[in-house]
Amino acid sequence: MAKRRTNEERESPTFERALEELESIIARVESGEIGLEESIGEYERGVGLIRRCREILSRAEQRIQQLSLSDIENGQASSPEEDSDDEGGDEESSF
Amino acid sequence: MSGRLPFDPARMPPRSHSPSAGAPSDRPLTVAELAQRIDSALKGGLPRTIRVIGEISGAVQRTHWYFNAKDDAAVVSCVMFASAASRSRTPIENGRTYVLSGRVEFYAKSGKVSLLVDRIEPIGEGELDAAFRRLCEELRVLGWFAPERKRPLPAFPRRIAVVTSATGAALQDVIKTAGVRCPAVDIVVVDVRVQGERAAEEVARAIRAIGRRSAELSIDAMIVARGGGSKEDLWTFNERVVAQAIVDSPIPVVAAIGHETDTTIAELVADERASTPTQAAMRLTPDRGELLRQVGDSRSRLLAAVRRVLHSETQRLRSAARQPIFRDPAWLLWRSQAQVVRASERLAGVVRRRVLDGRVAIAQASQKATRISPEVRIKILRSRLDASAGRLGVALQRSQRERVQRIDAASRQLESVGPRSVLGRGYSWTIRKDGSILRSVSQVTAGDTLTTQLADGRVESVVGGSTSVELLGRLRGSHASRRRAVDPSTPMLFDSAPPAGGQDQ
Known part of the structure; x- marks a missing residue:
């Protein structure tokens, strides 16, 4: 379970992580210390992160899970990532 | 009538026990006697009517009501008989605290001490406030309200857990607000009782379970909420178990209990206090x-x-x-x-410069050379030579003089010790024909010709005879004769001449 989640995190980071990484990419490119080729590579990564952030924000449907006390105590409930990465496909064209 | 005494239970026991009362105390009591004594001790030691504040648990409401009154440290069993129960206007509920009035009795048949309750009243504002203040003070001392203990809320939680009643208005407020602000934040609702029996325990268990599974379920924060209600209704959130669970939570907790004017312990220990459930949702969901x-x-x-x-x-x-x-x-x-x-231009320049430098050096050298002509040099050398010759002459003369003086001195010294000066003092030496010095009597025989050297010349003589030293020894008394004979044979002559000579003359 934990292994799957870390994989998932690398491919589709949380909003906070994505925004943080985006900021550091911008800082690197703005510093002018990296060359053209590296800048373009960073830019592409940045575009991917922006897409990820928008994807997360654009989810219109609120997901609510209701559990009883025994559900949460006895290991019921699922982690939210199970069906989260299929949305925002049409966002790619927006950048 | 007279033959039958009327049975009076009130009077019977003292009478039947009167012998034992005065008897020595080591007689064992009967159980009934002990029960009786316990009962009278209780009646004697306690007021007739007692008021007790306690939480009700294990209530059984049949004809009579049976329940326990408890607090953290003790439990007392209670009975409310049907007559009193039917008159009571306060319905009892497990987990809630009431003020009970009644008297304490020892029920001998079951061996139990019970509070016989006449009246049940809901707990008064005063008592609640006192309990609240006590717990506040205790938790403040523990540092549970300290601002530095509180954690910051996540900027964008993946999931929020809401601990509240699934049917309450508080949940709907949270869901609505979160949905408007950011539908991307997931919500997990954990349905619990928020008032009444076991409510505090359920709330605490829910908070702990969420904390335990927060990583696994990607829950980044939680809201503990309850809508408005009376002070008693909100009492669950003033219980220590709830406060403890919030303090122990590994993820930040936002508490919103009742209306804005209500303050509960849960809110005081939470990482963030929200005035209402809507506010709580606002704090946790990003815009x-x-x-x-x-x-x-x-x-x-x-x-x-x-x-x-x-x-x-x-x-x-x-x-x-x-x-x-x-x-x-x-x-x-x-x-x-x-x-x-x-x-190449640079190279040519360098060469030119070096040639020029060489020429200059040569010119300077020749100039220096012509400045001294041979004539001048010869003159200089000659004057130097003359000076040297002069010095050499002086030196030679000086050295010559010194040598002559030294030779004179040496010859004077030599003369003073030489044979000739000895001869001058009267000594002589004799040589044989072959020129060797005559040293012993044995060297001559009669008829030999000897030559004697004196200071002013030589004497030729012929040996007439000779006498040995042994013969001379007899003549020891005469110095002169002895000397004469010894002299020619003494090789010490030149060394010790002056004392010998001095003695002689």
């Missing part, structure tokens, strides 16, 4: 519009930064393309030729 703007800004900055890099690189490329080498390849050749020409 989607604001975040979209932020992402948009980041996108613009990234684009601008990349464009700047592109622009400056393009500029560099352009200026490189303007270099002659790219415009005219023959320029490279021309440049090399120019370099060769410059190098």
Whole structure:
């Protein structure tokens, strides 16, 4: 379970992580210390992160899970990532 | 009538027990006697009517009501008989605290002490406030309200857990607010009782279970909420178990209990206190519009930064393309030729300079050489030679003089010890025909010719005879005769001449 989640995190980071990484990419490119080729590579990564952030924000449907006390105590409930990465496909064209 | 005494239970026991009362105390009591004594001790030691504040548990409401009154430290069983129960206007509920009035009795048949309750009243404002203040003080001392203990809330939680009643208005407020602000934040509702029996325990268990599974379920924060209600209704959130669970939570907790004016312990220990459930949802869900703007800004900055890099690189490329080498390849050749020409010019310059330097040196040297002519040099040398010759002459003369003086001195010294000066004092030496010095009597025989050297000449003589030393020894008394005989044979003559001579003369 934990292994799957870390994989998932690398491919589709949380909003906070994505925004943080985006900021550091911008800082690197703005510093002018990296060359053209590296800048373009960073830019592409940045575009991917922006897409990820928008994807997360654009989810219109609120997901609510209701559990009883025994559900949460006895290991019921699922982690939210199970069906989260299929949305925002049409966002790619927006950048 | 007289034969039958009327049975009076009130009077019977003292009478039947009167012998034992006065009897020595070591007689064992019967159980009934003990029970009786316990009962009278209780009645004697306690007021007739007692008021007790306690939480009700294990209530059984049949004809009579049976329940326990408890607090953290003790439990007392209670009975409310049907007559009193039917009159009571306060319905009892497990887990809630009431003020009970009644008297204490020892029920001998079951061996139990019970509070026989006449009246049940809901707990008064005063008692609740007192309990609240006590717990507040205790938790403040423990540092549970300290601001430095409180954790910051996540900026964008993946999931929020809400501990509340699934049917309450508080949940609906949270869901609605979160949905408007950012539907991307997931919500997990854990349904619990928020008032009444076991409510505090359920709330505490829910908070702990969420904390335990927060990593697994990606829950980044939780809301503990309850809508408005009376002070008693909200009492669950003033219980220590709830406060403890919130303090122990590994993820930040936002508490919103009742209305804005209500303050509960749960809110005081939570990482963030919200005035209402709506407020709690506002605190924990980010504003989607604001975040979209932020992402948009980041996108613009990234684009601008990349464009700047592109622009400056393009500029560099352009200026490189303007270099002659790219415009005219023959320029490279021309440049090399120019370099060769410059190098040879430099070389020629160096050579010229060195030749010139050499000439200057030679000129200077010859100038220096002609300044001293041979004539002058000869003159100088001659004067130097004359001076040397003069000095040499003086030195030679001085040394000659010294030598002569030394020779004179030496010859004077030599003369003073030499044989001739000895001869002058009257000594002589004799040599034989073969020229050897005559040293012993045995060397001569009669008829030998000897030559004796004296100071002023020689004497030739012929030996008439000789006498040995043994013979001379007899004549020891006479110095002169002995000396005469010894003298010629003494080789010490030259060494010790003065004392010998001095003695002689």
